Amino acid sequence: MVDIATRVWNHxxxxxxxxxxxxxxxxxxxxxxQSVFRSHPQTQVTFSLINRTTSVPLAKLIDEGExxxxxxxxxxxxxxxxxxxxxxxxxxxxxxxxxxxxxxxxFEALRLPPYHLERKGDQYELTxxxxxxxxxxxxIPALAILMELRGRAVLDDxxxxxxxxxxxxxxxxxxxxxxxxxxxxxxxxxxxxxxRRHSFLWQDWCVQAMQEGLGDxxxxxxxxxxxxxxxxxxxxxxxxxxxxxxxxxADDDATLAHAPYDVLADWQQEHDGNLRIILPxxxxxEGFLERAPDWxxxxxxxxxxxxxxxxxxxxxxxxxxxRGEDPSKKLIIFxxxxxxxxxxxxxxxxxxxVRVSFGWGTLLTNDFRGLTEGDALAPFSLVCKAVAAEGRPxxxxxxxxxxxxxxxxxxxxxxxxxxxxxxxxxxxxx
Amino acid sequence: MVDIATRVWNHxxxxxxxxxxxxxxxxxxxxxxQSVFRSHPQTQVTFSLINRTTSVPLAKLIDEGExxxxxxxxxxxxxxxxxxxxxxxxxxxxxxxxxxxxxxxxFEALRLPPYHLERKGDQYELTxxxxxxxxxxxxIPALAILMELRGRAVLDDxxxxxxxxxxxxxxxxxxxxxxxxxxxxxxxxxxxxxxRRHSFLWQDWCVQAMQEGLGDxxxxxxxxxxxxxxxxxxxxxxxxxxxxxxxxxADDDATLAHAPYDVLADWQQEHDGNLRIILPxxxxxEGFLERAPDWxxxxxxxxxxxxxxxxxxxxxxxxxxxRGEDPSKKLIIFxxxxxxxxxxxxxxxxxxxVRVSFGWGTLLTNDFRGLTEGDALAPFSLVCKAVAAEGRPxxxxxxxxxxxxxxxxxxxxxxxxxxxxxxxxxxxxx
Numbered sequence: 001m002v003d004i005a006t007r008v009w010n011h012x013x014x015x016x017x018x019x020x021x022x023x024x025x026x027x028x029x030x031x032x033x034q035s036v037f038r039s040h041p042q043t044q045v046t047f048s049l050i051n052r053t054t055s056v057p058l059a060k061l062i063d064e065g066e067x068x069x070x071x072x073x074x075x076x077x078x079x080x081x082x083x084x085x086x087x088x089x090x091x092x093x094x095x096x097x098x099x100x101x102x103x104x105x106x107f108e109a110l111r112l113p114p115y116h117l118e119r120k121g122d123q124y125e126l127t128x129x130x131x132x133x134x135x136x137x138x139x140i141p142a143l144a145i146l147m148e149l150r151g152r153a154v155l156d157d158x159x160x161x162x163x164x165x166x167x168x169x170x171x172x173x174x175x176x177x178x179x180x181x182x183x184x185x186x187x188x189x190x191x192x193x194x195x196r197r198h199s200f201l202w203q204d205w206c207v208q209a210m211q212e213g214l215g216d217x218x219x220x221x222x223x224x225x226x227x228x229x230x231x232x233x234x235x236x237x238x239x240x241x242x243x244x245x246x247x248x249x250a251d252d253d254a255t256l257a258h259a260p261y262d263v264l265a266d267w268q269q270e271h272d273g274n275l276r277i278i279l280p281x282x283x284x285x286e287g288f289l290e291r292a293p294d295w296x297x298x299x300x301x302x303x304x305x306x307x308x309x310x311x312x313x314x315x316x317x318x319x320x321x322x323r324g325e326d327p328s329k330k331l332i333i334f335x336x337x338x339x340x341x342x343x344x345x346x347x348x349x350x351x352x353x354v355r356v357s358f359g360w361g362t363l364l365t366n367d368f369r370g371l372t373e374g375d376a377l378a379p380f381s382l383v384c385k386a387v388a389a390e391g392r393p394x395x396x397x398x399x400x401x402x403x404x405x406x407x408x409x410x411x412x413x414x415x416x417x418x419x420x421x422x423x424x425x426x427x428x429x430x
Numbered sequence: 431m432v433d434i435a436t437r438v439w440n441h442x443x444x445x446x447x448x449x450x451x452x453x454x455x456x457x458x459x460x461x462x463x464q465s466v467f468r469s470h471p472q473t474q475v476t477f478s479l480i481n482r483t484t485s486v487p488l489a490k491l492i493d494e495g496e497x498x499x500x501x502x503x504x505x506x507x508x509x510x511x512x513x514x515x516x517x518x519x520x521x522x523x524x525x526x527x528x529x530x531x532x533x534x535x536x537f538e539a540l541r542l543p544p545y546h547l548e549r550k551g552d553q554y555e556l557t558x559x560x561x562x563x564x565x566x567x568x569x570i571p572a573l574a575i576l577m578e579l580r581g582r583a584v585l586d587d588x589x590x591x592x593x594x595x596x597x598x599x600x601x602x603x604x605x606x607x608x609x610x611x612x613x614x615x616x617x618x619x620x621x622x623x624x625x626r627r628h629s630f631l632w633q634d635w636c637v638q639a640m641q642e643g644l645g646d647x648x649x650x651x652x653x654x655x656x657x658x659x660x661x662x663x664x665x666x667x668x669x670x671x672x673x674x675x676x677x678x679x680a681d682d683d684a685t686l687a688h689a690p691y692d693v694l695a696d697w698q699q700e701h702d703g704n705l706r707i708i709l710p711x712x713x714x715x716e717g718f719l720e721r722a723p724d725w726x727x728x729x730x731x732x733x734x735x736x737x738x739x740x741x742x743x744x745x746x747x748x749x750x751x752x753r754g755e756d757p758s759k760k761l762i763i764f765x766x767x768x769x770x771x772x773x774x775x776x777x778x779x780x781x782x783x784v785r786v787s788f789g790w791g792t793l794l795t796n797d798f799r800g801l802t803e804g805d806a807l808a809p810f811s812l813v814c815k816a817v818a819a820e821g822r823p824x825x826x827x828x829x830x831x832x833x834x835x836x837x838x839x840x841x842x843x844x845x846x847x848x849x850x851x852x853x854x855x856x857x858x859x860x
Contacts, residue, residue, distance in 0.1 A: 003433040161639040165605040168598035175595040209591040 017073045018148045018200065019141040022110070023083045023224035025195050026140050028236030030087070030224065031275070034103045035242075037133040039266055045135050045245060046388040049142060050405070052428060053380035057122030062149045064119060070145045071115050074138075079108050086228045093275050112138055132389075136241060139384040143195040146382060147366065151198055154376040170198075174206055174364070177340045178213035184347050189214065189358040190235040191221035192335055193365030196379055197429060200225075203365045207232070210321040210364070219357070230299050235359070237277040237303065238267060241386045244282060244396055248389040253417050261293060268295070277333060278302045281399045283418035285312055289319040297323035301331025301355070307399025308424060309334050309342070313350055327354050335359035337429050339367070362430035379430045400426045447503045448571075448578045448630065449506070452540070453513045453654035455570040456624050458666030460517070460654065461705070464533045465672075467563040475675060476818040477565050479556040479572060480835070482858060483810035487552035492579040494549060500575045501545050504568075509538050516658045518529040523705050542568055548625055562819070566671060569814040573625040577796065577811060584806040599801050600628075604636055604794070606821045607770045608643035614777050619644070619788040620665040621651035622765055623795030626809055626860060630655075633795045636661070640794070649787070665789070667705050667733065668697060672818045673712040674826055678819040685845050691723060707763060708732045713848035715742055727753035731761025731785070737829025738854060739764050739772070743780055757784050764791035767859050769797070792860035797827055810858045830856045 023030070036043075051058055079087075084104060092098040099107075107150030113130040115138065124146075128138040155163060171176040181187055191210065207226050210218045227234035243260040250256035260282060268276065276299040280288040285307065296322060304312040313334075317327045332354045334346050344360050348354045368377035385405060386394050395406030395414045401423045404411055414420075433857060453460070466473075481488055509517075514534060522528040529537075543560040545568065554576075585593060603685040611617060619642065626632040637656050640648045649664030657664035673690040680686035690712060698706065706729040710718040715737065727750060734742040743764075747757045762784045764776050773788055780786045798807035816824050825836030825844045831853045834841055844850075 159642045161605075161642040165601050165639075166603035168605075171595050171598035172602055175591070175598075209595075212589045212591040 017021070018070050019074050019077070019147045020200065020363040021083060021085070021225045022077050022079050022107075022112075022137070023228065024141070024144075024194075024200065025224060026192075026222040026236050027092070027224050027227070028222065028235040028238055029137060029140055030099070031236065031271075032238050032242060033107075033133050033136060034099055035134065035238075035266065035270060037103050038270075040132050040245070043132040043245065043249070044130065044390055045132045045386050047128045047138055047142075047384055048387040049124065049133050049382070049384050051123055051380070051382050053382070054123070056150070056380045058146060058150060059119045059122050059124050061126070061153045062146065063219040063283075063331045064117070064124075066149060067124070067145065070149065071117070071142070074141045074145070075112050075114070080275060083225075083228065084108055084250050087224075089227075090234075092234055093273060095273075104232065106133075110134065110137075111139075126384075127150065127387075132245065139241075140195050142199060142384050143382055144200075147196050147379075148199050151368075151377055154372060166368075166371055167202075169332060170202070170368055171205070171209070173367060173371070174209060175213065177364075177367075178209060180340050180344065181214060181217070184217075184344065186341075186351055187214070187217040187347060187358075188356065189217060189343070189360055190219045190233075191223065191226075191364055192236070192359035193363075194221075194223045196362040196382065197365035197385075198368060198377075204230075206365050217383070222359070227286065228401050237275050238263075238279060240279065240282050240305075240396055240398075242267075243279075244394040245386050245389040247283070247414075248386075248394040253413075256414075257291075257417050258371075260288060261296070264296060264299075269382075274300055274331070276300045277331070279305060280316075281306045283395075283397045283414055284420040284423075285315055287419045289315065292319075294323060298324050301333060301357075303333040303359070304337055305336045305398075306403050307336075307426065309336060309346055310349055311353065312399060313346070313354070317354060318386075328352075329355070331355040331357060333357045333359055335362075337363075366430075381428050381430055397423075399423060400428070402426060402428045448500050448506050448575045448779065449507070450630065451513060451655045452507050452509050452537075452542075452567070452828050453517070453658065454624075454630065455567065455572075455654060456622075456652040456666050457522070457654050457657070457664040458578070458652065458668055459567060459570055460529070461666065461701075462668055462672060463537075463563050463566060464529055465668075465696065465700060466566065468700075470562050471564040473675065473679070474820055475562045475565050475816050476562065477558040477568055477572075477814055478817040479554065479576065479812070479814050479845070481553055481810070481812050482832075483812070484553070486580070486810045488576060488580060489549045489552050489554050491577065491583045491826050492554070493690060494547070494554075495688070497575065497579060498547065499581065500574070501547070505542050505544070506572045508541060513655075513658065514535075514538055517654075520658075522664055523701075523703060525703075536563075540564065540567075542571075545572075556814075557817075562675065566816070569671075570625050573812055573815050574627060574630075578628050579799075579808075583806055586731055596798075596801055597632075600798055601635070601639070603797060604639060604803070607794075607797075608640060610643060610770050611647070611773065614647075614774065616648060616781055617644070617647040617773075617777060617788075618649050618786065619647060619790055620649045620663075621653065621656075621794055622666070622789035622791040624651075624653045625814075626792040626812065627795035628798060628807075634660075636795050652789070667701075667707040668693075668709060670709065670712050670735075670826055670828075671699075673709075674824040675819040677713070677844075678822045682844075686775075686844070687721075687847050690718060691726070694726060694729075698729075704730055704761070706730045706748045706762070709735060710746075711736045711742070713825075713827045713844055714850040714853075715745055715829050717849045719745065722749075724753060727755050731763060731787075733763040733765055733789070735766045736833050737766075737856065739766060739776055740779055742829060743776070743784070745854075747784060758782075759785070761785040761787060763787045763789055765791065767791075767793075769793040796860075808841070811858050811860055822853070827853075829853060830858070832856060832858045 087099050113134045116127045118125045190205050207221050216321045220235040221227050222236045224234050242263040246259040246263050250259050274301050302316045313332050320327045338360050362379045366379045395410045517529050543564045546557045548555045558565045592603045621637050637651050649655050650665040652666045654664050672693040676693050678688040680689050733748045743762050750757045768790050792809045796809045823837050
């Protein structure tokens, strides 16, 4: 039976939007947004798209008109009543009223600020400028749009059954991963794959498959819209943009050296328990922990997001021991470029010694490697970062020089201030 | 948007019927039915289900109540107006009015006759008795019902995403086959997989995937309902039941020896061109061709349905040459237990020498081998055959003693009459 109304409705849609809601974003963005809304509501920042995989010529693959349509659609979105209710009424990390009435009033009235788009050779220059709490919300939708439009460009040429087989293969591939993970005793893993997902519907499928296949071992998703519609936990804490902007705002080297700890001091005022997770690698994990104030050792855990993850975890364990903490009570969240083999290996190496958890991103929600000719759907390393705050460039060093960002002379200055020496260079897959 | 009417309609359905139409059957059944309707309308026959794979305990897997429901549903079916229009108005094998008004009037009024079902140990005894043109129409629906109920019994325990991945794997598996076949120059292949299909919807998917993947190399489907709804050619000629019943009706050995040729003499009066296909193996291909009247060598082609197919084809080619025919003008249809490797091999060996065509059955529409634990969905060898005519047992020898059927003393008698000696024993997969 044809549902005529749905058909007509579909025809009315000028586009099938890639981002369909303001909460089709990572939970940690909303947490950080509230924090920034309170502490830096007027700070002017610039976010910019950076394609680290320059071999993928985004401007040749993606039509500028289509890209603008999708970005414009995001600007037309506002928080729906049910979404607001969910944010106001839901329990996050065991806490009621995680989002304050003041923040919710502001968020309900919000529309995302304008974007600046320009083709530069085979790449797009896409930037967002304005007040930090507004501009920061562009990161996830902008990435998701570019990832999906690139995918659609590849899918456009495929037949109906060829397409179905493509998804069949991708489903099979994910299910094999789920079956491997099912064998891990005490596994805890969440979906962190919104930003570089293949598409919203595919992420939604992956998340549900993980839930059926892994049961309680699957702890939730970072995507708020999926968490809401599938009645799951929304997962996430904080990201590099906080120390990067705090650092850029520092007036001298002494303030700069202290900036990453200021971020966490502010965070500590707002959050406790499993939300007290240190992200130590913005300017080098080792130096960060070495100089960290003692109160930080009391935090619940640490997130390892660059460098050799096993090495990072050993550094954290050693640091906790030296600060008189029991590592077996601590949580380590691995979230950098994970796939099943690495998850299995890290789980074997660290479970029991610490509490281990995984935030699985792109290779959960966008692993189409090997499924098309010329591997045209292979994921690539696209980021959207705060590149400036109040006119000053931001810098990120991380534990892998391949992930470093910022003007070269500022990178040198930061390396000196944070005492970062030679770093191991690791290939960035996603 | 929920289509409430469809939901309500679905709830009203007591069952999702496995066989949903009287033309959800093989085209050759309808051709033969018309032939039998004209020549033997009152001949009493018995058809019986035979599970050649006794290791599959059908009565343990399939609930008797469910089986009865599905069989009863088939008895409730009658030819729909659009189906009748399609049979009356369509062109089959280039011919208009393939089905006569007399036959169509009878078919429109037809309901399938009663069945007899009894559990015997771990198997079901399922038999159909009555007038040949009515009873013969039970064969395909009965097989499809048992195959699908066995499949449903396995699928019942699976989760929603596990199920989706199962079908994803099956789709991928078929698509790999399609890609292999695409490389064969001049391939001609049709779907012959109705009787032992996984399900109607799956057969429908496979047929469409073949069409998209192979284009003109895919020549059509034996399933009339799918041919009708997908606007494809309906494919098929005749089967063993014709010589088997004709033979059983023979009063003496001389008449018996001539029975297989009587079938084709009757057929020749009704059909020409690509419908003049010899099925020579019922009582041994070599003897059949050796003693065949000369007019048979003028027929369009031959269907190889048992024994070593390459050997059978060489026998046919040699026979045509000896009868002064040009084999390169002749058609050989391979239809026994085909899968891609065998198709590739036979195509390479015979294309150019003769016109080659393939009727691909169970391993097109029901290849779930290796996709479930314990291979619980692997196809098995289930047949539904005419076992008696006017109270006399039927016999089939074929070119493989594993496929022989009938009472031992009758098999001996037939072997003597048809001069069949030692035969190569080949494993029957499906």
